[in-house]
Amino acid sequence: MLDAISHLSGHPRDRLLKALPDLRTSDLVRGLPAACQLLDDGWHVQAVCTLCLGAKGVFTQARHWVPKSTRLCLRHGRWTDTYHTQFDVRLLPEIIQAQRDHHHLVREHGWQTVVIAMRQAADWCWRWWDSRRFHQQRDRRLKLLLPPGGGTYREDPRLIASSYPDIIALTGLLASPKLRNLPFTGRDRDFRQFITEVRARAAPGYRHEGAGVADPLVRWIEEERYYRTLPNHPFPMPNEPRTHNPETLEDLTRRLDVLLAPESDELGHCASCGTRLKDANPRMQFCSTACRSRNWRRQQHQRALRDASSRMEKRECPVCGVSWTTGTDRRHDARYCSGRCRQAAFRRRTAVEDD
Known part of the structure; x- marks a missing residue:
């Protein structure tokens, strides 16, 4: 099966074994280089959405690599x-x-x-x-x-x-x-x-x-x-190991020099993008007006989602019957679920007027 998929897709065997975990066996993985045996640690295998598979004409279960935050x-x-x-x-x-x-x-x-x-x-x-x-x-x-x-x-x-x-x-x-x-x-x-x-x-x-x-x-x-x-x-920090073994004197001196460096005394980070701020002003929160605007839009979007979630107003498409939550999935004044349904409703109205 591995050779057949490699021939049909044009991808080499190493790449297929790295991307498709279901094709792996102990004998095949043993002969691969260490860099091709596993993906980055920030990824894991997860089931694919059945609706995404159905849109591609696949009606069986499948798995794929996704980030660990998915x-x-x-x-x-x-x-x-x-x-x-x-x-x-x-x-x-x-x-x-x-x-x-x-x-x-x-x-x-x-x-x-x-x-x-x-x-x-x-x-x-x-x-x-x-x-x-x-x-x-x-x-x-x-x-x-x-x-x-x-x-x-x-x-x-x-x-x-x-x-x-x-x-x-x-x-x-x-x-x-x-x-x-x-x-x-x-x-x-x-x-x-x-x-x-x-x-x-x-x-x-x-x-x-x-x-x-x-x-x-x-x-x-x-x-x-x-x-x-x-x-x-x-x-x-959360990603540092919790160990009680003290470091050597050189490591402690190097860490202390980094902490006491002049460029790291009072400088903070942008609250939007995380970039290090050039000014030591403690009241500065953003590195630019673009980050300030982006943070304001993000807060407005989160507030709108919370308000819509608390109201839980439902609306139904008059053409296909699909329902959605007002203000989250679509606009507050949306009457149809998609442009296709809007066009279908327009054609119905014009057909009635012509008759």
């Missing part, structure tokens, strides 16, 4: 992260927006940092939900995804999809070096800002006072404060 098909709004039955999530635009935010976090901070930050965020959320706290939004989404009379279990893909927006929101908090450092600056204003971010993202009404040592956020702050006291981790 959870659903943005074109058709179908959850494809697991090998279970795929389902539609277009009724919940916040899940689709969470997928876009996930891609943006990977582009901004790197997939290694996002993976570790997402693991920590998921631990927080599931501990809160297991203790029946801050689960109202997740339960609302789960109720729309479950069929009438259907139940759920811990590894249910619908349960995972309904928890995805909250986890991604906290991931953005933990992946950002600036926001992650707020509880450890020693200023009450920064600590209150961090708690406000946690409340706005995934835990409305959270109170840190009197939370107890079992609270996941309290435990994380204590552990992170300890890691920051280690000599080889003065400012630990």
